Amino acid sequence: MNKKRILIIEDEATLQRALSEFLTSEGFEVLSAMDGEEGLNMAKEKIPDLVLLDIILPKKDGYEVLAEIKKDEKTTKIPVVLLTNLEAAEDVQRAFDSGATTYLVKSNYKLEDIVKKIKEILKM
Amino acid sequence: MRFVNDLNLKKQAEELGVEIWQTPSFLVLMLGTIIVFVMTATYYISRVYDNPELVIVSESVVVVVFLIIGNSIIRFINQVIRLNKMKSDFVSVASHQLRTPLSAIKWETELLLSKFKRGLNKKQLKNIENIDQLSVRMIRLVNDLLDVARIDQKRLVLRKESVDLCKIIEETISEMAPIAKSRNIEITSSWSKNNPKIIGDTIRLKMVVENLLSNAIKYTTNRGKIDIKVVKKDNSLILSIKDNGVGIPEEQQDRVFDKFFRSDNVVKYQTEGTGLGLYISKSIIEQLGGKIWFQSVENLGSIFSFSLPTNKPGDTKS
Numbered sequence: 001m002n003k004k005r006i007l008i009i010e011d012e013a014t015l016q017r018a019l020s021e022f023l024t025s026e027g028f029e030v031l032s033a034m035d036g037e038e039g040l041n042m043a044k045e046k047i048p049d050l051v052l053l054d055i056i057l058p059k060k061d062g063y064e065v066l067a068e069i070k071k072d073e074k075t076t077k078i079p080v081v082l083l084t085n086l087e088a089a090e091d092v093q094r095a096f097d098s099g100a101t102t103y104l105v106k107s108n109y110k111l112e113d114i115v116k117k118i119k120e121i122l123k124m
Numbered sequence: 125m126r127f128v129n130d131l132n133l134k135k136q137a138e139e140l141g142v143e144i145w146q147t148p149s150f151l152v153l154m155l156g157t158i159i160v161f162v163m164t165a166t167y168y169i170s171r172v173y174d175n176p177e178l179v180i181v182s183e184s185v186v187v188v189v190f191l192i193i194g195n196s197i198i199r200f201i202n203q204v205i206r207l208n209k210m211k212s213d214f215v216s217v218a219s220h221q222l223r224t225p226l227s228a229i230k231w232e233t234e235l236l237l238s239k240f241k242r243g244l245n246k247k248q249l250k251n252i253e254n255i256d257q258l259s260v261r262m263i264r265l266v267n268d269l270l271d272v273a274r275i276d277q278k279r280l281v282l283r284k285e286s287v288d289l290c291k292i293i294e295e296t297i298s299e300m301a302p303i304a305k306s307r308n309i310e311i312t313s314s315w316s317k318n319n320p321k322i323i324g325d326t327i328r329l330k331m332v333v334e335n336l337l338s339n340a341i342k343y344t345t346n347r348g349k350i351d352i353k354v355v356k357k358d359n360s361l362i363l364s365i366k367d368n369g370v371g372i373p374e375e376q377q378d379r380v381f382d383k384f385f386r387s388d389n390v391v392k393y394q395t396e397g398t399g400l401g402l403y404i405s406k407s408i409i410e411q412l413g414g415k416i417w418f419q420s421v422e423n424l425g426s427i428f429s430f431s432l433p434t435n436k437p438g439d440t441k442s
Binding site: 012014015018019021022025056085086088089090092093106107108110111112 | 283325
């Protein structure tokens, strides 16, 4: 079976590394982007199976990235999981309205639970 | 009532953290008194001395006094608004800035405990487990404090979706089963299978149920029993969680839902806890249009209950 490809768009280096180490050891292929623009380009070029997306990002914020992923025919079907520490109901609502598959608050989720969610979404 | 309350200058000064003479109510009262006094004085002056200049001078003095007092009231209000803004900015900054490093600690320890465990001895593992638990506790504390800040500013936004309360309870019970088992506590539950859905915020209601159940577990000593019931009554569902734990002393029962409240008999042997859980739960339930209450007898146990309106038939949108 082919490895599933996950794109992590996260500017905080420690979080980025912890996530990618865990996902790699769970058998995923991991792509990392440190800002919104880089992330969006990678999404369009490499067409990942799923995107983990932070909201507060340099260059382009998560909402913009999400909107552009959903706008482009090539990437519109890719499930996007918002992974952020913002948790105000307005943010959650805005994320779902823009087409996010699900919304996870970083500090409330263990890496293991994030992987579980990813597998659920990818029906693995 | 409200008017009388507004006149309680000492209380107002304490709440606002200023001297009594600086409170808005006092300044307004002053303003009124001065108006009455000066008008009376002007009247008598104009009667005794038939001199329009004098009247003009005294009225100018009144205007100046008004301007000075009015200005200080406005300045005060501006300051309050600015402080309020700063407070809400702080809440959002703290929410993001504190949680990022806390999430990092949590994930790093998780990596150590799962993927990179090899080579660590028992002692080291125990150390890391402690760090892990403490980071979870710290995250919970930050979350609670942020919620309290939002509640106090009336900025807690709740979603109104159709919620299966019994499913939430089931999930919570299974998550807490290990802790309950480790303390030798038996949890039983009963409800009818076709209870209607209620209107609420799934995530927040789960928090409330978690809070009530974890309190019941935390404050019940060995060989305890906890019974959870959901019943339908008129247009609402009532959840009650009964324990045979330490209970709450009668003289402290009216403060149970207060912020930072922890009862004396509990603090003695359970040091962990902030006293924020029930305050937050009450705000959530009331904001969703429900009620929360309890009955308790010290040393015999407590029953905590809440009721929430059920979904109207036909309104099944989630």
